[in-house]
Amino acid sequence: MKAIDVVQLILKERFGAKPLHDEATAFAPANIALCKYWGKRDEALNLPVTSSLSISLNNQGATTNIRLQKHRDEVTLNGELQSLDTVFSQRLLRFLDLFREGCDLHFKVDAQSDMPVGAGLASSACGFAALVLALNQLFGWGLCERELSILARLGSGSASRSLWDGFVKWHAGNRSDGMDSFAEHLPYEWPSLCVGLCVLFKQQKSISSREAMKRTVQTSPFYAAWKPTADQDLLCLEQAIQSQDFELLGSTAESNALAMHALILSSRPPILYSQCETVTAMHTVWHLRAQGLPVYFTQDAGANLKLLFLKDASNAIRQAFPEVEMIEPFG
Numbered sequence: 001m002k003a004i005d006v007v008q009l010i011l012k013e014r015f016g017a018k019p020l021h022d023e024a025t026a027f028a029p030a031n032i033a034l035c036k037y038w039g040k041r042d043e044a045l046n047l048p049v050t051s052s053l054s055i056s057l058n059n060q061g062a063t064t065n066i067r068l069q070k071h072r073d074e075v076t077l078n079g080e081l082q083s084l085d086t087v088f089s090q091r092l093l094r095f096l097d098l099f100r101e102g103c104d105l106h107f108k109v110d111a112q113s114d115m116p117v118g119a120g121l122a123s124s125a126c127g128f129a130a131l132v133l134a135l136n137q138l139f140g141w142g143l144c145e146r147e148l149s150i151l152a153r154l155g156s157g158s159a160s161r162s163l164w165d166g167f168v169k170w171h172a173g174n175r176s177d178g179m180d181s182f183a184e185h186l187p188y189e190w191p192s193l194c195v196g197l198c199v200l201f202k203q204q205k206s207i208s209s210r211e212a213m214k215r216t217v218q219t220s221p222f223y224a225a226w227k228p229t230a231d232q233d234l235l236c237l238e239q240a241i242q243s244q245d246f247e248l249l250g251s252t253a254e255s256n257a258l259a260m261h262a263l264i265l266s267s268r269p270p271i272l273y274s275q276c277e278t279v280t281a282m283h284t285v286w287h288l289r290a291q292g293l294p295v296y297f298t299q300d301a302g303a304n305l306k307l308l309f310l311k312d313a314s315n316a317i318r319q320a321f322p323e324v325e326m327i328e329p330f331g
C-alpha cells in the first residue's frame with residue numbers, strides 16, 4: 001500500500017477537493033520519546049515495529065503557516081527562504097503532493113521551529129504535526145484526532161505523537177494499511193515533572209534517523225531483542241506514569257534510550273550519534289545520581305541529551321548543566 005492510498009481512505013469524498021480557505025496556521029508541540037520508536041514494519045507508511053510513548057514539550061514546537069500560491073511552491077524555515085531541492089523542502093513537498101493529486105495547487109509554507117532542525121531534537125515530529133493541523137484547517141476536512149495522527153505519521157513516524165500535550169502513546173497496530181497505528185493522549189498529569197534540553201551539539205546529525213533506523217533493522221545482529229525490550233519498557237512506563245513513580249520512569253526511559261543506541265552502534269557499518277560532550281554529560285548525570293540526586297537522561301538520533309527530573313531538583317541541575325533549557329511539560 002502507498003501513502004496516497006491511506007490519504008484516500010481517510011479523506012474519502014474530500015480527496016481532491018479544493019481548499020476552503022486561502023491560508024491556515026497551526027502549532028504542534030515537540031515530543032520526546034520515553035520509549036522509542038526504532039524500526040519500521042512498513043517504510044512507505046512509517047508503520048513501527050513497536051508501540052512507543054512520549055512526553056510533549058508544552059509550548060516548544062513548530063508553528064506552520066500554509067498559504068495558497070498562484071504559480072509555484074515556496075518554503076521558508078524560520079523566515080529564511082529554502083531552495084526547493086534541499087532534503088528539508090523535498091520531504092515537505094512530497095508530503096504536500098499527497099493532498100493535491102490531480103489538482104493544480106501550489107503552496108507557500110512558512111515553518112517556524114523552536115527546535116534546531118536535524119539535530120535529534122524532534123523537529124520533524126512537530127513540523128509534520130503542525131503541517132497536518134494547518135492542512136486540516138485550510139481544506140476544512142474536519143478530521144478527528146485519530147485520522148490526524150495517521151496523516152502526521154505518513155510525514156514522520158514520531159509526528160503521530162505530536163498532536164497533544166502531556167503523555168502520548170502511539171499504538172504500533174498490526175494492519176497492513178496502518179489504520180490501527182495512531183497515537184492517543186494518556187489522561188495523566190504530572191505537574192512536578194521537568195525535561196531539561198541539553199543542547200551539546202547543534203550541527204546537523206551525520207545520518208538521518210530514517211536511514212539509521214533502516215540500517216539498524218537490516219544489519220544489527222541484536223535487533224530481534226528490541227521488540228521484547230520495548231514492550232516491557234512501555235509497560236513499566238505506563239505503570240510509572242499511573243503511580244507517579246519517578247525512579248521507574250527515569251530508569252526505564254534511560255535504559256530504553258541506551259538500548260536503542262546500543263542497537264544503532266551494532267549496525268554495519270556502525271553509527272554513533274554521541275559526541276565526546278554527550279558521554280561527558282552522561283557521566284555527570286550518573287555522578288549526580290550516585291550522590292543521591294534523582295536525574296536521568298534520554299537521547300534521540302543525535303548527540304544531545306534530554307534530562308528528566310522533578311522540579312525540586314531544578315537548582316542542582318542548573319548548577320551541573322548551566323546551559324540547560326528547562327521545560328515543564330505540565331506547567
Ligand code: DP6
Pocket residue numbers: 032033035036037038046052124125155156157158159209210299300301
Ligand atoms: C529516535 O519519526 O524521525 O526520535 O518515521 O523515518 O520520519 P521517520 O523517523 P522519526 O524517528 C524518530 C526516532 C527517535 C525515537 C522516537 O521519537 O520515538
